[in-house]
Amino acid sequence: MPEIVLRNVRPWGGPAVDLRMYGGRITSLFPHDDGDPRSLTGAPDTEFIDGRGLLALPGFVNAHAHLDKSWLGLLWVSYGGEATTEGRIRHEREHRDGLGIPSVATTTTLLTKMIAHGTTAFRSHVDVDLGVGLDGIRSVREAVAGIGAPVGLEIVAFPQDGVLRRPGVLDLLDRAAAEGADHIGGLDPASIDRDPVGQLDALFGIADRRRVGVDIHLHDGGELGAFQYELIIERTRALGMAGRVNVAHGFAIGDVAPARQRALIEAVVDAGITITTVAPVNAPRLLLTELRSAGVVVGLGTDGVRDLWGPYGDGDMLRMATRMAQLAGWRSDADLEAAVRIATSEAAGFVGRSEHDLAVGAAADVVLVDAGNVQEALVEAPARRLVIAGGVIVADCLSSGAVPGE
Amino acid sequence: MPEIVLRNVRPWGGPAVDLRMYGGRITSLFPHDDGDPRSLTGAPDTEFIDGRGLLALPGFVNAHAHLDKSWLGLLWVSYGGEATTEGRIRHEREHRDGLGIPSVATTTTLLTKMIAHGTTAFRSHVDVDLGVGLDGIRSVREAVAGIGAPVGLEIVAFPQDGVLRRPGVLDLLDRAAAEGADHIGGLDPASIDRDPVGQLDALFGIADRRRVGVDIHLHDGGELGAFQYELIIERTRALGMAGRVNVAHGFAIGDVAPARQRALIEAVVDAGITITTVAPVNAPRLLLTELRSAGVVVGLGTDGVRDLWGPYGDGDMLRMATRMAQLAGWRSDADLEAAVRIATSEAAGFVGRSEHDLAVGAAADVVLVDAGNVQEALVEAPARRLVIAGGVIVADCLSSGAVPGE
Numbered sequence: 001m002p003e004i005v006l007r008n009v010r011p012w013g014g015p016a017v018d019l020r021m022y023g024g025r026i027t028s029l030f031p032h033d034d035g036d037p038r039s040l041t042g043a044p045d046t047e048f049i050d051g052r053g054l055l056a057l058p059g060f061v062n063a064h065a066h067l068d069k070s071w072l073g074l075l076w077v078s079y080g081g082e083a084t085t086e087g088r089i090r091h092e093r094e095h096r097d098g099l100g101i102p103s104v105a106t107t108t109t110l111l112t113k114m115i116a117h118g119t120t121a122f123r124s125h126v127d128v129d130l131g132v133g134l135d136g137i138r139s140v141r142e143a144v145a146g147i148g149a150p151v152g153l154e155i156v157a158f159p160q161d162g163v164l165r166r167p168g169v170l171d172l173l174d175r176a177a178a179e180g181a182d183h184i185g186g187l188d189p190a191s192i193d194r195d196p197v198g199q200l201d202a203l204f205g206i207a208d209r210r211r212v213g214v215d216i217h218l219h220d221g222g223e224l225g226a227f228q229y230e231l232i233i234e235r236t237r238a239l240g241m242a243g244r245v246n247v248a249h250g251f252a253i254g255d256v257a258p259a260r261q262r263a264l265i266e267a268v269v270d271a272g273i274t275i276t277t278v279a280p281v282n283a284p285r286l287l288l289t290e291l292r293s294a295g296v297v298v299g300l301g302t303d304g305v306r307d308l309w310g311p312y313g314d315g316d317m318l319r320m321a322t323r324m325a326q327l328a329g330w331r332s333d334a335d336l337e338a339a340v341r342i343a344t345s346e347a348a349g350f351v352g353r354s355e356h357d358l359a360v361g362a363a364a365d366v367v368l369v370d371a372g373n374v375q376e377a378l379v380e381a382p383a384r385r386l387v388i389a390g391g392v393i394v395a396d397c398l399s400s401g402a403v404p405g406e
Numbered sequence: 407m408p409e410i411v412l413r414n415v416r417p418w419g420g421p422a423v424d425l426r427m428y429g430g431r432i433t434s435l436f437p438h439d440d441g442d443p444r445s446l447t448g449a450p451d452t453e454f455i456d457g458r459g460l461l462a463l464p465g466f467v468n469a470h471a472h473l474d475k476s477w478l479g480l481l482w483v484s485y486g487g488e489a490t491t492e493g494r495i496r497h498e499r500e501h502r503d504g505l506g507i508p509s510v511a512t513t514t515t516l517l518t519k520m521i522a523h524g525t526t527a528f529r530s531h532v533d534v535d536l537g538v539g540l541d542g543i544r545s546v547r548e549a550v551a552g553i554g555a556p557v558g559l560e561i562v563a564f565p566q567d568g569v570l571r572r573p574g575v576l577d578l579l580d581r582a583a584a585e586g587a588d589h590i591g592g593l594d595p596a597s598i599d600r601d602p603v604g605q606l607d608a609l610f611g612i613a614d615r616r617r618v619g620v621d622i623h624l625h626d627g628g629e630l631g632a633f634q635y636e637l638i639i640e641r642t643r644a645l646g647m648a649g650r651v652n653v654a655h656g657f658a659i660g661d662v663a664p665a666r667q668r669a670l671i672e673a674v675v676d677a678g679i680t681i682t683t684v685a686p687v688n689a690p691r692l693l694l695t696e697l698r699s700a701g702v703v704v705g706l707g708t709d710g711v712r713d714l715w716g717p718y719g720d721g722d723m724l725r726m727a728t729r730m731a732q733l734a735g736w737r738s739d740a741d742l743e744a745a746v747r748i749a750t751s752e753a754a755g756f757v758g759r760s761e762h763d764l765a766v767g768a769a770a771d772v773v774l775v776d777a778g779n780v781q782e783a784l785v786e787a788p789a790r791r792l793v794i795a796g797g798v799i800v801a802d803c804l805s806s807g808a809v810p811g812e
Binding site for chain 2: 075076078079281282285306310311312313314322323329331332336373375376379380381
């Protein structure tokens with residue numbers, strides 16, 4: 001991995017700098033010098049790149065991916081499942097084998113596209129069930145390793161098909177944690193497993209014993225969802241797991257009476273629970289403004305992309321940030337920048353990093369786009385011109401004019 | 407305007423054809439012939455284009471644009487208005503002069519971008535008020551004429567600042583209609599003008615006398631909005647204006663009790679009223695599935711793009727169609743195709759055309775994208791590789807690899 005000096009780029013739309021990377025980290029950041037690049041003291045094999053004054057952002061962090069289950073790259077798969085969570089679970093288990101899902105090949109296709117769109121670190125839920133066992137996790141790890149760049153990856157061992165209702169899944173989750181999964185997942189403890197206390201006690205039990213995090217899909221709405229928020233909060237406090245528990249989706253918080261919303265948000269903050277959203281356009285609003293002003297750390301993800309749950313998704317985190325900001329009704333410059341920060345620098349914790357920004361010491365994850373300022377980058381989501389992950393160039397359209405991800 | 411033969415393209419994702427255009431119209435459509443193009447009997451100056459098997463769609467129809475008010479192309483304009491319709495109206499009237507809005511230049515910038523994204527026909531609301539008079543309409547007409555291709559344009563003379571509350575605006579609307587505006591616009595007769603019957607009687611009076619259409623922005627929700635739907639329905643019936651009245655936004659229909667929704671939808675169909683949406687992510691749902699199955703003709707538009715109402719919008723109708731389909735919860739192949747048809751062939755009536763499709767006799771408006779089928783075109787919204795408007799090539803990235811609109 002040679003040293004890279006990325007010259008004349010504007011971090012967050014600010015003044016132009018020269019950004020030096022080595023060993024996977026950002027090593028220095030100086031005001032841009034127009035002089036001969038060779039006058040910069042670099043290692044003999046230093047690669048100098050002309051950033052042409054483009055806007056630089058940290059790599060995007062996809063805090064809620066499903067890297068194991070996309071059919072992207074295969075022939076079009078018509079959607080045929082029922083319009084319920086349960087129906088989609090069944091549909092997926094019936095048809096995934098025929099599509100070769102999960103596999104290193106399908107994950108690599110999705111991953112390559114997402115990286116070309118500028119994502120450099122992922123928290124991926126990966127299905128763990130009686131059918132695939134831990135194969136999905138192995139496939140995702142192998143696909144990420146095959147990228148040839150230090151792309152960030154945290155694995156959530158995700159019991160998509162249920163936990164208590166599928167005897168044997170708890171053992172699989174335990175094994176996944178023992179073998180290095182970073183988080184134990186969960187899914188609608190009430191509506192899927194029909195036993196919210198039972199599922200949560202079991203999941204938190206494994207997480208506590210194995211010292212891993214918990215990251216639970218909670219689609220259940222209204223008071224049923226709010227009750228499960230409370231159960232999660234109680235267990236997070238009891239086990240001292242502040243900062244290591246995440247609720248994904250968590251629609252209920254926008255689906256109960258305003259006074260109840262406020263109390264729930266305060267309890268979520270107090271327990272140190274984070275929330276991830278995939279900015280769905282037809283689900284109860286997440287109350288992003290209220291969550292942030294209360295201090296809740298919110299992460300953003302793509303959710304599944306072209307999978308047996310539905311045909312949508314292009315894997316572009318910047319476009320997801322646009323939609324999240326629109327859903328929140330954000331228009332001010334500060335809010336538009338916040339949307340990009342949620343998808344980048346503020347998401348460090350979702351991928352096990354203490355820092356994720358264009359700063360000395362941080363991972364050398366850099367994305368260049370042609371935009372005047374960060375707000376324009378958000379509303380326009382222009383093509384990514386250069387993507388660097390851990391100091392390795394993973395997508396380069398600076399000179400060709402071609403567009404990554406197309 | 408030379409004859410064009412666009413070879414080897416797949417209309418709606420079907421088998422490859424050669425598509426011949428002349429005089430602004432599609433003149434023939436034959437199964438693709440791999441032979442020497444010169445063997446096709448063409449005029450001496452016929453231009454042969456290799457469509458490389460790309461997917462062909464009709465040009466997009468933007469049924470709800472505001473071509474007069476974007477600041478796209480200028481330095482970034484931070485949003486500073488209040489979060490109400492009234493606040494935004496005031497904010498716009500205070501600041502547009504300083505930005506040179508409306509003008510031929512600003513409209514041309516937006517128009518060029520939208521055309522590069524494949525839109526070939528527009529129904530544009532254009533502000534008509536005591537400040538700008540009819541200047542906006544003149545600017546938009548001049549900008550469209552300057553494109554150098556027969557781009558479709560219908561003008562709605564739009565009283566953005568109110569009607570009855572601004573004495574003199576009715577006269578301006580009347581003059582606009584006399585001078586060729588296709589429709590008289592309106593805006594929340596209750597909440598803005600404080601006199602729903604008064605505003606509607608005045609607007610329908612002009613429309614009836616001048617033989618133009620009516621196209622009313624109706625943001626008012628709940629029963630207040632539903633009541634104004636009723637007033638519009640009554641007047642449409644009384645004046646025999648079926649097919650010439652459109653409600654834009656019309657949030658109320660998704661914002662009242664289910665039984666009331668059904669009754670309203672039936673009355674809308676029965677009166678021959680159309681509805682246009684801009685697929686807003688944070689407004690009451692439009693009930694697209696229900697509207698369509700009842701037989702309501704629904705049009706799609708971009709709404710304003712980067713204007714004093716807000717910073718969002720990239721002017722891409724295909725991405726708007728994606729969002730509309732997601733909002734409607736559509737996943738089946740038939741529904742995904744319907745979303746593209748709403749944005750193209752089914753929108754003929756919104757721009758005064760009897761037909762708008764890849765068919766002999768229709769306007770030669772063609773868009774090429776790299777997609778396997780129309781469903782993939784919808785979910786991916788790939789770069790437009792070629793755009794032809796009225797038989798004139800207006801965007802061509804077939805060979806360069808460059809991306810229009812970037």
